[in-house]
Amino acid sequence: xxxxxxxxxxxxxxxxxxxxxxxxxxxxxxxxxxxxxxxxxxxxxxxxxxxxxxxxxxxxxxxxxxxxxxxxxxxxxxxxxxxxxxxxxxxxxxxxxxxxxxxxxxxxxxxxxxxxxxxxxxxxxxxxxxxxxxxxxxxxxxxxxxxxxxxxxxxxxxxxxxxxxxxxxxxxxxxxxxxxxxxxxxxxxxxxxxxxxxxxxxxxxxxxxxxxxxxxxxxxxxxxxxxxxxxxxxxxxxxxxxxxxxxxxxxxxxxxxxxxxxxxxxxxxxxxxxxxxxxxxxxxxxxxxxxxxxxxxxxxxxxxxxxxxxxxxxxxxxxxxxxxxxxxxxxxxxxxxxxxxxxxxxxxxxxxxxxxxxxxxxxxxxxxxxxxxxxxxxxxxxxxxxxxxxxxxxxxxxxxxxxxxxxxxxxxxxxxxxxxxxxxxxxxxxxxxxxxxxxxxxxxxxxxxxxxxxxxxxxxxxxxxxxxxxxxxxxxx
Numbered sequence: 001x002x003x004x005x006x007x008x009x010x011x012x013x014x015x016x017x018x019x020x021x022x023x024x025x026x027x028x029x030x031x032x033x034x035x036x037x038x039x040x041x042x043x044x045x046x047x048x049x050x051x052x053x054x055x056x057x058x059x060x061x062x063x064x065x066x067x068x069x070x071x072x073x074x075x076x077x078x079x080x081x082x083x084x085x086x087x088x089x090x091x092x093x094x095x096x097x098x099x100x101x102x103x104x105x106x107x108x109x110x111x112x113x114x115x116x117x118x119x120x121x122x123x124x125x126x127x128x129x130x131x132x133x134x135x136x137x138x139x140x141x142x143x144x145x146x147x148x149x150x151x152x153x154x155x156x157x158x159x160x161x162x163x164x165x166x167x168x169x170x171x172x173x174x175x176x177x178x179x180x181x182x183x184x185x186x187x188x189x190x191x192x193x194x195x196x197x198x199x200x201x202x203x204x205x206x207x208x209x210x211x212x213x214x215x216x217x218x219x220x221x222x223x224x225x226x227x228x229x230x231x232x233x234x235x236x237x238x239x240x241x242x243x244x245x246x247x248x249x250x251x252x253x254x255x256x257x258x259x260x261x262x263x264x265x266x267x268x269x270x271x272x273x274x275x276x277x278x279x280x281x282x283x284x285x286x287x288x289x290x291x292x293x294x295x296x297x298x299x300x301x302x303x304x305x306x307x308x309x310x311x312x313x314x315x316x317x318x319x320x321x322x323x324x325x326x327x328x329x330x331x332x333x334x335x336x337x338x339x340x341x342x343x344x345x346x347x348x349x350x351x352x353x354x355x356x357x358x359x360x361x362x363x364x365x366x367x368x369x370x371x372x373x374x375x376x377x378x379x380x381x382x383x384x385x386x387x388x389x390x391x392x393x394x395x396x397x398x399x400x401x402x403x404x405x406x407x408x409x410x411x412x413x414x415x416x417x418x419x420x421x422x423x424x425x426x427x428x429x430x431x432x433x434x435x436x437x438x439x440x441x442x443x444x445x446x447x448x449x450x451x452x453x454x455x456x457x458x459x460x461x462x463x464x465x466x467x468x469x470x471x472x473x474x475x476x477x
Contacts, residue, residue: 165201172210174198179211179229183222188232195237207238208246209253212271216261221363224323227271231278243280247272251289254297265297269304270322276309277319335364339371343378347390352397359403368404372412380423380433388437396444410451413438417456424458431458 166174175195182191195207208230215226234243250268257264275281286306293299312319339362346355359371375391382388398404416423416434424430435455442452 165199166203168203171200171203171206175207175210176214179214182229183214183218183225186225188229191229192233192236195233200237204238205242205245205249207233208243209249212246212250212268213253213257215271216257216264216267219361219363220323223267223271227274227278227323230275231280234280240280240282243275244282244285247275247281247285251293251295251298251301254295254301258297265300266304269301270308272301272305273308273312273319274322276305277312277322335362335367336370336374338362339374342371343375343391346394347378347387350390352394355394356398356401356403359398365405365408368408369411369415372404372409373415376412376416376434376437377423379437380427380430383427383429383433388440392437392440392444392446395441395446399446409447413441413447413451414454417454420456431456 175198178191178194182188200207211226211229215223218226230238230243234240247268254264254268257268261267272281272286276283276285286302286309289298289302293302308319308322342355342358342362345358346352359368372395375395379388379391395404395409399406399409420430420434427433435457438447438452438455441447442449
């Protein structure tokens with residue numbers, strides 16, 4: 001049995017040497033049935049005149065296994081694009097798929113180690129190079145407007161920013177700083193522009209309510225600015241119905257406003273009268289409340305407004321200037337008259353605190369040098385020690401409380417020094433009185449030594465004793 005197998009193997013080897021395998025048999029393509037039959041027919045050969053069958057099954061199975069291994073290597077993900085195949089002529093030829101370029105290797109998301117399931121890293125999301133490289137230019141598809149599928153509405157589409165309406169808390173935090181800044185700069189156009197950028201929504205009627213509530217605790221000049229602001233906003237940001245709804249809310253909240261501002265009913269009445277005069281409230285607005293108001297504060301406000309409007313018709317009261325002009329908006333002559341009136345009232349009453357309050361309400365800190373000037377001139381014209389002591393006490397109090405600054409105090413004294421020659425025409429003893437008052441001011445620490453030394457003194461001629469030979473001597477007093 002073993003001898004028979006050795007004889008068969010030797011016969012197969014001899015037959016393979018005599019009939020070499022063609023290159024076509026080594027290719028990866030499947031063989032047709034005729035090729036297999038020819039191969040089998042060539043396997044059966046005659047050896048020494050006897051027909052000995054070749055081990056067809058063994059050779060055929062070996063070839064099939066070799067081909068299957070080569071196919072697995074070629075189809076693997078690691079060797080794809082790099083495999084070589086044999087052409088029909090037996091020459092090695094490069095596959096149709098070019099080898100992967102370095103760039104392709106970089107952008108390949110598969111693992112380099114041959115591990116894993118062969119899927120892209122991170123599932124294809126994220127990683128370097130996913131969104132392209134910096135500076136890389138992408139082609140933009142051009143749209144042909146002649147295309148019947150092109151939608152013209154896409155070209156005319158306009159995108160706008162949607163601003164959410166303000167709620168009560170955001171409204172107070174946003175609008176309050178705008179109104180407070182307006183009290184400083186007085187530019188109503190800027191306020192209208194800022195409010196126009198906000199989506200006030202249902203809080204639109206609360207703008208006048210907030211402005212008036214802040215003005216109740218402010219100065220007269222700021223109340224005047226508030227009335228001007230309401231008239232400027234009406235028609236641009238607010239409507240007349242918004243103004244009416246706002247004053248309606250204001251009358252309902254008067255019991256709470258009185259707690260902080262006792263004069264709130266009178267002030268609200270003046271705001272209503274001014275709004276009617278500015279034609280942002282209808283003339284019949286006050287008449288609509290007759291017989292329907294239970295709150296005494298609201299009745300007081302409406303009565304105040306009705307009286308002011310009646311006085312404007314009968315006596316010609318100018319409601320347009322109801323709050324007066326504030327600060328530097330007033331003429332200089334008017335400010336001088338008010339300063340003189342303030343000083344006269346102080347000399348009669350001697351109330352330093354009241355004089356300080358009145359000076360603050362003038363709202364002219366840049367004009368306080370005029371107050372110092374008029375006070376010193378009053379001392380020179382009075383020629384009495386009572387007025388001198390009272391004015392010196394007032395200047396000392398105002399200087400210590402910083403109502404009058406050092407610069408304004410200095411400017412007031414310097415103006416008197418410059419005009420003393422003209423003042424001396426009406427007041428012959430002006431030089432001596434001024435020198436005496438300056439010394440008192442220095443002793444009270446109202447002015448410094450440098451300002452005291454600048455005080456002018458008048459020289460005069462007088463005859464010396466008879467032994468001097470009638471010479472004239474210059475002397476100051």
